[in-house]
Amino acid sequence: MMLSVRLRHEFKGFVLDAAFEAPAGLTVLFGPSGSGKTTVVNAVAGLLRPQSGRIAVGNDVLTDSAQGLWLPPHRRGVGYVFQDSRLFPHLSVRQNLLFGHWFTGRGGGRAAHLDDVVDLLGIGHLLRRRPAALSGGERQRVALGRALLSHPRLLLMDEPLAALDQARKDEILPYLERLRDQAGLPILYVSHAAAEVARLATHVVMLTDGIVAVAGSVSRVLSDPAVAPLLGQDQTGAVLTARIAAQEPDGLTRLAIPAGTLFVPYVAAPPGTLLRLRILAQDVMIATEELHGISALNVIPARVRDLTDTAGGVLVRLDAGNQTILSRVTARSATALKLAPGMPVQAVLKAVSVAPGTIGVSGG
Numbered sequence: 001m002m003l004s005v006r007l008r009h010e011f012k013g014f015v016l017d018a019a020f021e022a023p024a025g026l027t028v029l030f031g032p033s034g035s036g037k038t039t040v041v042n043a044v045a046g047l048l049r050p051q052s053g054r055i056a057v058g059n060d061v062l063t064d065s066a067q068g069l070w071l072p073p074h075r076r077g078v079g080y081v082f083q084d085s086r087l088f089p090h091l092s093v094r095q096n097l098l099f100g101h102w103f104t105g106r107g108g109g110r111a112a113h114l115d116d117v118v119d120l121l122g123i124g125h126l127l128r129r130r131p132a133a134l135s136g137g138e139r140q141r142v143a144l145g146r147a148l149l150s151h152p153r154l155l156l157m158d159e160p161l162a163a164l165d166q167a168r169k170d171e172i173l174p175y176l177e178r179l180r181d182q183a184g185l186p187i188l189y190v191s192h193a194a195a196e197v198a199r200l201a202t203h204v205v206m207l208t209d210g211i212v213a214v215a216g217s218v219s220r221v222l223s224d225p226a227v228a229p230l231l232g233q234d235q236t237g238a239v240l241t242a243r244i245a246a247q248e249p250d251g252l253t254r255l256a257i258p259a260g261t262l263f264v265p266y267v268a269a270p271p272g273t274l275l276r277l278r279i280l281a282q283d284v285m286i287a288t289e290e291l292h293g294i295s296a297l298n299v300i301p302a303r304v305r306d307l308t309d310t311a312g313g314v315l316v317r318l319d320a321g322n323q324t325i326l327s328r329v330t331a332r333s334a335t336a337l338k339l340a341p342g343m344p345v346q347a348v349l350k351a352v353s354v355a356p357g358t359i360g361v362s363g364g
């Protein structure tokens with residue numbers, strides 16, 4: 001099931017002209033304030049009728065200006081989760097959940113069942129409570145459950161974590177990962193937090209000034225130097241998948257990636273588990289010779305693919321196995337090391353860069 005979007009809409013002083021596809025999984029719509037994210041989401045939800053374009057989920061066409069077709073919001077099968085949970089305060093959690101179910105009246109075989117959704121989101125112990133007696137993170141989990149129980153073809157999430165503090169975000173992220181991996185739906189997720197993109201996205205659509213600047217899988221987009229100015233210097237970095245190889249006696253966890261072995265602080269998961277790692281460009285040093293007597297645990301053989309000058313230094317894209325790592329070095333170092341495409345190097349990852357907060361299950 002794939003969401004495909006082609007849209008053109010003009011406000012005074014702003015033109016949205018965007019086309020992209022979002023497969024099953026979680027596609028983050030990312031971009032600076034005013035780039036058109038909400039306009040896209042509103043067009044998909046049916047809250048805005050675009051001047052021209054076509055929006056479809058699989059074979060179901062939601063909007064097609066060429067045919068004069070435009071489905072109203074309640075006939076789109078779109079589950080919508082907002083920044084604030086918008087639960088009904090006078091209803092219990094259970095009643096809130098069933099409201100989505102009841103409202104659409106689209107039961108039947110493919111219906112998500114209350115018990116399954118409650119399990120997926122870990123909200124069984126909350127069913128009798130009123131929203132006022134929930135934490136912000138719990139409320140968002142209930143709002144997710146309500147959206148899921150409306151049997152959507154598609155989930156839209158407009159900065160669902162933006163109103164939560166970091167502790168509540170951390171609490172809800174694992175549930176979003178499960179939803180992404182188990183719901184089998186396209187999820188279009190608006191965010192301007194790079195950490196959320198790195199943690200949750202399977203695909204990324206970067207919007208700037210109403211057009212799609214870059215789009216593709218999260219690993220490809222985040223390792224694209226063209227994306228660095230949009231993410232910001234200290235947020236630029238690659239995302240890669242690793243497999244837990246073993247738990248070490250000294251408390252570290254050994255990970256396997258195609259290019260070699262990484263050691264990270266203990267990750268509580270069994271060998272074989274796939275993890276997603278975020279490796280910030282500023283945490284990767286480059287050595288042109290074999291290293292001895294260095295405290296860094298993680299040194300990976302790699303090859304320079306290309307170099308890009310940016311405001312904050314030179315971004316070096318490194319091929320490591322079939323994965324890509326980004327490193328930021330000063331122009332002076334790039335010159336001194338004579339870095340050039342094709343050159344074999346060692347990527348030195350500072351162990352701290354693979355911190356627990358940046359580790360999530362793989363997805364996609």
Ligand SMILES: Nc1ncnc2c1ncn2[C@@H]1O[C@H](COP(=O)(O)OP(=O)(O)OP(=O)(O)O)[C@@H](O)[C@H]1O
Nearest residue numbers: 011012014031032033034035036037038039040192
């Ligand atoms: N109803 C409207 N009438 C006129 N201009 C609008 C309208 N809605 C949005 N715009 C303009 O369209 C542009 C894109 O707005 P949009 O809300 O889609 O951006 P965004 O990426 O979601 O931003 P943010 O991250 O700040 O929410 C902005 O310049 C905004 O002022």
